[in-house]
Amino acid sequence: MTTILLIEQVLNGLQFGVMLFLMAAGLTLIFGVMGLINLAHGSLYMIGAFAAAAVAGATGSFVLALAASLAAAALAGAVIEMAVIRRLYDRDHLDQVLATFALILIFSEGTRWVFGSFPLYLDVPAALAGPVSLPGGIQYPAYRLLIIAVGLAVAVGLFQLIGRTRIGIQIRAGESDREMIAALGVDISRLYTIVFALGAALAGLAGALVGAIQSVQVGMGEPVLILAFVVIVIGGIGSIKGAFVGALLVGLTDTLGSVLLPIAFGAFLDPAAATAVGSALASMSIYILMALVLMYRPTGLFGAA
Amino acid sequence: MMMKTLMASAAIAALSGGALADGHGDKIKVGMITTLSGGGAGLGIDVRDGFLLAAKDSDMLDIVVEDDQRKPDIAVQLADKMIQSEKVDVMTGIIWSNLAMAVVPAATAQGKFYLSPNAGPSALAGKGCHPLYFNVAWQNDAYHEAAGKWASENGVEKAFIMAPNYPAGQDALTGFKRGFGGDVTEEIFTQLGQTDYAAEIAQLRASEADTLFFFLPGGMGISFMKQLAGSGVDKTIVGPAFSFDQGILGAIGDAALGVKNTAHWAKDTDNAANTKFVADFQAEYGRLPSIYAAQGYDTALLLMSAAAKADVSDADAFRAALAEAEFDSVRGDFSFAPNQHPVQDILIREVVKEGDVVTNRTIGVAATAYSDPYGADCQM
Numbered sequence: 001m002t003t004i005l006l007i008e009q010v011l012n013g014l015q016f017g018v019m020l021f022l023m024a025a026g027l028t029l030i031f032g033v034m035g036l037i038n039l040a041h042g043s044l045y046m047i048g049a050f051a052a053a054a055v056a057g058a059t060g061s062f063v064l065a066l067a068a069s070l071a072a073a074a075l076a077g078a079v080i081e082m083a084v085i086r087r088l089y090d091r092d093h094l095d096q097v098l099a100t101f102a103l104i105l106i107f108s109e110g111t112r113w114v115f116g117s118f119p120l121y122l123d124v125p126a127a128l129a130g131p132v133s134l135p136g137g138i139q140y141p142a143y144r145l146l147i148i149a150v151g152l153a154v155a156v157g158l159f160q161l162i163g164r165t166r167i168g169i170q171i172r173a174g175e176s177d178r179e180m181i182a183a184l185g186v187d188i189s190r191l192y193t194i195v196f197a198l199g200a201a202l203a204g205l206a207g208a209l210v211g212a213i214q215s216v217q218v219g220m221g222e223p224v225l226i227l228a229f230v231v232i233v234i235g236g237i238g239s240i241k242g243a244f245v246g247a248l249l250v251g252l253t254d255t256l257g258s259v260l261l262p263i264a265f266g267a268f269l270d271p272a273a274a275t276a277v278g279s280a281l282a283s284m285s286i287y288i289l290m291a292l293v294l295m296y297r298p299t300g301l302f303g304a305a
Numbered sequence: 306m307m308m309k310t311l312m313a314s315a316a317i318a319a320l321s322g323g324a325l326a327d328g329h330g331d332k333i334k335v336g337m338i339t340t341l342s343g344g345g346a347g348l349g350i351d352v353r354d355g356f357l358l359a360a361k362d363s364d365m366l367d368i369v370v371e372d373d374q375r376k377p378d379i380a381v382q383l384a385d386k387m388i389q390s391e392k393v394d395v396m397t398g399i400i401w402s403n404l405a406m407a408v409v410p411a412a413t414a415q416g417k418f419y420l421s422p423n424a425g426p427s428a429l430a431g432k433g434c435h436p437l438y439f440n441v442a443w444q445n446d447a448y449h450e451a452a453g454k455w456a457s458e459n460g461v462e463k464a465f466i467m468a469p470n471y472p473a474g475q476d477a478l479t480g481f482k483r484g485f486g487g488d489v490t491e492e493i494f495t496q497l498g499q500t501d502y503a504a505e506i507a508q509l510r511a512s513e514a515d516t517l518f519f520f521l522p523g524g525m526g527i528s529f530m531k532q533l534a535g536s537g538v539d540k541t542i543v544g545p546a547f548s549f550d551q552g553i554l555g556a557i558g559d560a561a562l563g564v565k566n567t568a569h570w571a572k573d574t575d576n577a578a579n580t581k582f583v584a585d586f587q588a589e590y591g592r593l594p595s596i597y598a599a600q601g602y603d604t605a606l607l608l609m610s611a612a613a614k615a616d617v618s619d620a621d622a623f624r625a626a627l628a629e630a631e632f633d634s635v636r637g638d639f640s641f642a643p644n645q646h647p648v649q650d651i652l653i654r655e656v657v658k659e660g661d662v663v664t665n666r667t668i669g670v671a672a673t674a675y676s677d678p679y680g681a682d683c684q685m
Contacts, residue, residue: 005511012503117346119524121556124535131537139510141535144503213535214500214528215556219343223498255504262493271492279470279494 004138009259010252015144017251018151022206023228024235024243025158026199032238033174033195036085037093039100041203041228042221043107048073048204049211049220050111053122062125066208073204074197081196086189104222112218119215122208147209154202155244162240171195175238227254230286234293236303245301250286257285332367333608333617336393338383338408340400341372344498344524347552348400348597349373352422355601356397358582358589365612366605369393375400375498377407384408388415394617395420397604400597402426402445402473403497413437418623422604423597426472427479430646431679437620439627440646441607442600443569444677445473446480448545449520451651451672452567453484456516456543462487465514465540467505469525470494477520477545483678490514495521502529510538522547527556534560546665549656551595554663561663564656569649570599570636571667578633593664599635606632644680651675 027041051072056065080103088096123129128142162168170191173181182188207221214220231250235242262278269277293301337356340349353370360366369391373380380399387393395418399405405424412419413435421429425444429435456464466481466489468474478492491512493505509517517540521529526548534557542561546568554561572583572593582602586594594602611626630641640648651672654665 002511005507008507008510009504012507015503016501112342117342117350119344119346119527119556121527124531129535131535139537141503141532141537143535210501213532215344215524217344217524220500259504259508275492275494276470279496283496 004136007136007138008140009255011138011140011144011148013252013255014248015148015151015251016255017248018148018155019206019210020224020227020231020251021151021244021247022154022202022209023224024231024247025154025240026202027228028232028235028238028240028243029171029195030199031232033171034085034089034192036088037096037100038085038199039097039225040080040103040107041199042225043104044073044077044200044203045207045221045224046107046111046218047076048201048207049122049216050115050120050207051204052208052211053120053216054115056122057120062212065122066205069204069208070201073207074201076204077200078193078197081193085196086192089192108218115218117218119217122211122216124212143213150205150209154205158240167191167194227286230290232300234290234300236297236300238304239300239302242300242302249289253285253289254282258282261285331616333365333395333612334391334393335366335368335608336384336387336391336396337368337370337398338373338380338387338396338404339370339398340375341370342374344500345375345400345522347595348423348523349398351552351595351597352398352400352601352604354590355586355594355598355603356422356605357601358586358598359602359605360609361589363609365609370398373399373404375404377404380404380408381411384412388412388417393417395608397422397608399424401471401497402476403471405429406472409438410435416620418617418620418627420604420608420627422600424473425476425646425677427476427677427679428472430644430677431682434644434680434683434685436624436645436685438645439607439641441604442647443649443651444646444679445476446483446677446679447569447647447651447672447675448547448567449477449480449518450484451653451675452518452543452545452565453481455484455565455567455653455671456518457484457486461485461516461541461543463490463514464488464516464518464543465491465493465509465512466518467491467493467495468520469497469499471497474520481518484672495525497525499525500528502532505529506533506536506538509533509540510536514540516541516543518543519548520545522550523552526553530557530560546596546654549654549665550597551593551664552597554656554665558663559658561656562658565668566654566656566665567651567671568596568654568665569647569651570596571652571654571665573667574635574637574652576633576635576637579635579637582635593662603632603634603636603639606634638674642676642680643685644677644683646677646680648674648676 048069052065052069055068124143131139132142231246235246261282262275265274265278371383397420400423402424409419418437421440425440430444468477542564544566546566549566610632614626615622617623642648652667653669653671655668657666
């Protein structure tokens with residue numbers, strides 16, 4: 001294993017991590033502020049990807065496609081918050097899980113009905129289609145660098161939004177005591193709709209960015225949703241900082257685990273067995289990471305006790 | 306799902322000219338469980354469409370189609386339903402080997418014929434073979450072993466090989482290594498249904514192999530080829546047709562031109578049955594047929610050839626009629642080995658552009674009268 005290969009794999013891990021962050025940020029905000037478990041977050045990711053694929057197909061513009069993914073997911077988020085989610089804040093988590101699971105089925109079948117079962121294809125814009133040379137002789141796909149840049153920019157933006165703006169103060173206040181800020185005259189239901197739409201928009205953006213290098217298909221959100229839950233459990237539920245650190249940890253563990261574990265087992269097993277054992281263990285690695293974190297910090301890395 | 310069943314039944318009723326009104330009668334009730342949604346949908350849809358096309362002008366079959374969503378648990382539920390409440394005589398349709406392993410042994414143990422139009426796991430060709438199980442497509446190793454042999458004979462010395470970690474993926478790499486005489490520098494198992502291959506592509510870039518061999522059917526192959534094209538990694542590519550079938554080529558386009566791949570059938574395979582099949586398929590569905598469509602078509606032809614000779618309720622006679630394989634396969638010469646898996650030529654094809662369409666053209670034969678090695682362990 002050369003240094004160049006290792007650096008490239010670290011970049012891959014970072015890219016996967018920031019993509020998970022876009023999903024996990026919305027999920028953790030919604031849970032932190034409203035106390036709601038939203039299983040339908042993966043559907044919002046799918047809606048973003050389909051909106052981007054449809055707009056890119058019609059106009060050929062990738063920038064418009066990204067804008068459409070943000071708008072469509074935010075709109076869908078606001079609509080389901082007002083129509084369904086609002087009725088669930090006072091119910092227990094089991095009711096929320098049941099209702100949002102129903103939303104997954106509705107969105108999946110609805111999307112299948114509109115777009116069909118075959119995957120749609122969203123292409124990487126021509127300007128970013130090739131690799132770029134980084135210092136040290138590393139070749140890396142330009143588009144994946146863009147994903148890393150967008151993810152980091154969103155992270156910085158979110159920290160600013162939560163830490164420095166009036167709406168950020170309201171969100172943090174809502175997290176600690178929702179009756180009190182309602183009593184202080186903040187329109188809490190409007191705030192909830194905004195937070196939900198913001199989380200949805202981030203999920204939609206992630207879906208569109210990833211859709212261009214993978215395929216856009218019904219049910220694409222659920223595997224990512226599971227990982228996003230792992231991220232927020234590791235990071236601490238409700239913490240944006242935790243979501244960021246957790247996402248990078250999960251991204252790096254998953255990518256480096258799948259590369260390094262087979263090599264490590266190769267030191268004392270024959271190649272075929274090392275590959276089999278290494279790949280099997282690699283797919284468990286993030287759950288082992290989660291178990292370890294929870295053993296030492298039951299509320300997650302940055303969770304409130 | 307219920308809706309799909311109803312629609313499929315209605316379509317069959319219409320196609321067979323209202324013969325359904327006669328009731329069950331002497332018709333053979335066929336239960337097809339296949340993948341019609343998700344990343345593997347293209348394969349199941351092609352098998353189904355090929356099968357229905359062959360059965361279109363016949364009133365021998367009464368077909369029920371269900372979607373397994375590539376999930377073993379759903380496939381098992383559907384199989385139970387088909388056996389117990391629909392009372393099917395023959396089952397078919399499964400695409401994925403892990404689903405076949407979950408469904409086929411149980412179905413044959415309950416006395417149902419199973420004709421595989423795709424999955425051919427090694428376990429069912431060797432010790433797990435069964436008198437009621439016929440594979441009409443290929444044993445899983447076939448394409449890969451032929452590809453390995455062809456690569457060795459054509460100057461490939463070092464190969465980087467990759468497949469998903471499930472029964473067919475394991476068979477694929479085993480098969481390739483059996484046929485290949487050179488060095489395998491890296492052997493990589495990915496997740497079934499994996500969509501991001503950045504880590505594997507980085508390893509490929511660093512590898513000293515001159516050639517990449519990969520088995521990634523359906524949506525996995527599309528994601529991989531798109532990401533490979535963007536990475537700037539340039540290696541010779543050899544693969545099984547599953548990684549370069551018509552559905553995948555439509556989505557990845559020019560990036561695959563020149564790639565060599567192995568298959569038991571090609572659009573240009575020269576025989577009267579195939580000429581008719583390719584023309585009829587295009588006329589019926591408006592797209593080019595894939596290997597999966599050819600497999601579905603042959604499966605229905607085999608079933609109807611046996612139904613013309615024997616009654617399905619007489620299992621021994623029906624089994625003997627199936628084993629004779631007296632039908633005009635679109636692949637040309639075809640017969641069953643004693644383990645009821647195919648003996649057939651494996652072709653080598655090249656991805657080319659015909660007008661605006663990216664498709665495959667046959668350039669030679671990679672293995673003549675190939676029969677899998679697992680049959681030696683099969684005792685029926």
